[in-house]
Amino acid sequence: MPEGHSVHRIARQFDRNFVGREVSASSPQGRFAEGARIINGRTATSVRAVGKQMFLEFDDDLWLRVHLGMYGAWDFAGEVVVDPTIASANGRMGQTNQRGTQLEVPILDDAGENSLTSIGAPRRARVRVRMSEQTTGLGGGGDADEDQWPPPVVGQVRLRLLTAVTSADLRGPTACELQTPDEVAATIAKLGPDPLVDDVAESEEIFTAVVARKPTPIGQLLMDQSVVSGIGNVYRAELLFRARQNPHTAGREVREEVVRDLWRDWVRLLAIGVETGQMMTMDDLDPDAYRAAMAHRDDRHWVYHRAGLPCRVCGTAIVVEEMATRKLYWCPRCQA
Known part of the structure; x- marks a missing residue:
């Protein structure tokens, strides 16, 4: 099950790459076709994470609620931008340890993740972002599809969100639904x-x-x-x-x-x-x-x-x- 730190990181990624931009939406899998139709062509206006749930707001007070559960994941592709404001506790770019000492070489974990900038600096890349500790970055050369835009749909994609330069594919979530502001408030009210x-x-x-x-x-x-x-x-x-x-x-x-x-x-x-x-x-x-x-x-x-x-x-x-x-x-x- 994904834990809270991952959900907040993904919400911040949406803030960097989607908020303020018009979004095209589709449901390649077909299970969220009507919801995608309603979102399509709207502008993402804000995003928030609470616990293990993420809420992405679109114009006209429409919210997308996503709870990835045990098996959900987001795949980002395109020009995925790192946020320097969360690069380290002391505001510097680069990776830091708990004492605040800057490390010269980024650390990749055994799943291939750069543990600080797993999304990476602005670049053409495909990055698989799973809402768990086992996040895997797939960017950095060798991706046969890296020059194709938009990237081909791979597997069972519940929802694809697409801007001019960035895409996000949602697969396997426990919850993916549209909510009104009152419904969002009611959902959050149930959380600690x-x-x-x-x-x-x-x-x-x-x-x-x-x-x-x-x-x-x-x-x-x-x-x-x-x-x-x-x-x-x-x-x-x-x-x-x-x-x-x-x-x-x-x-x-x-x-x-x-x-x-x-x-x-x-x-x-x-x-x-x-x-x-x-x-x-x-x-x-x-x-x-x-x-x-x-x-x-x-x-x-x-x-x-x-x-x-x-x-x-x-x-x-x-x-x-x-x-x-x-x-x-x-x-x-x-x-x-």
């Missing part, structure tokens, strides 16, 4: 706070109060989008380990200071994820370790996807179990 959308201090109070009332295990509450927006399986496991919190403890039994720490850590990790494009959850890495972590997921997490491997802190084997149909990774000693 998102640190990149809502007031951070007020949201901390809301999150803390909700958790304090719940008999549900904290490991489930962090995945409940009505409690907090954007957290998925990776961030859930990592946040709980970083807090040394047992995932089975009922929300109302978790100490208030721990709940607040979870929220504040989510604020921090989400910002890192948006900046780098990676769910980086390990701190205080030296430059070599940081580069390794950005290149390989196995080196950037404390417990996620490490079932049976020794805990990086205590050496106990990491456990994987099922919680509410999703895999939960945790250390039974550090998080006892």
Whole structure:
């Protein structure tokens, strides 16, 4: 399941390449033909992400809501433009580590992603942007279709959005629908706070109060989008380990200071994820370790996807179990 940092990055990509431009729309697959007909020829006027959902506004108060779910993806092609305002925490272009030291060579992860500018600087390229950590960039030469415009439709494309120079193909989403402003507001009202959308201090109070009332295990509450927006399986496991919190403890039994720490850590990790494009959850890495972590997921997490491997802190084997149909990774000693 995609997590919040990816959705915000994709929304910002739409802001750079589509907002303010007239958009042609089609549904090559045919499953969104009527919606595409209504969008076709309109101008994209704004975009926002809340948690795991993206809302793209068109003129006449018409909104496109997209929730990619488990299998959805966007493919961008054409002149895809990087946004220097989110290039790094200190505003500089180029990749930075968590200490703000600029790295001379961009890091590509084992899926081929440049973890900061996965979309890339202005260029002719095709870039596959999947709403998950396994984002893959396909630009940079060798694409037989790179000189064809618009690019050919590949596979089952629910919706193609096209400007004069950029296209975005949507495939496999859980939700793709048109909404009125009232319907958008109603959808967002059902979601928990998102640190990149809502007031951070007020949201901390809301999150803390909700958790304090719940008999549900904290490991489930962090995945409940009505409690907090954007957290998925990776961030859930990592946040709980970083807090040394047992995932089975009922929300109302978790100490208030721990709940607040979870929220504040989510604020921090989400910002890192948006900046780098990676769910980086390990701190205080030296430059070599940081580069390794950005290149390989196995080196950037404390417990996620490490079932049976020794805990990086205590050496106990990491456990994987099922919680509410999703895999939960945790250390039974550090998080006892």
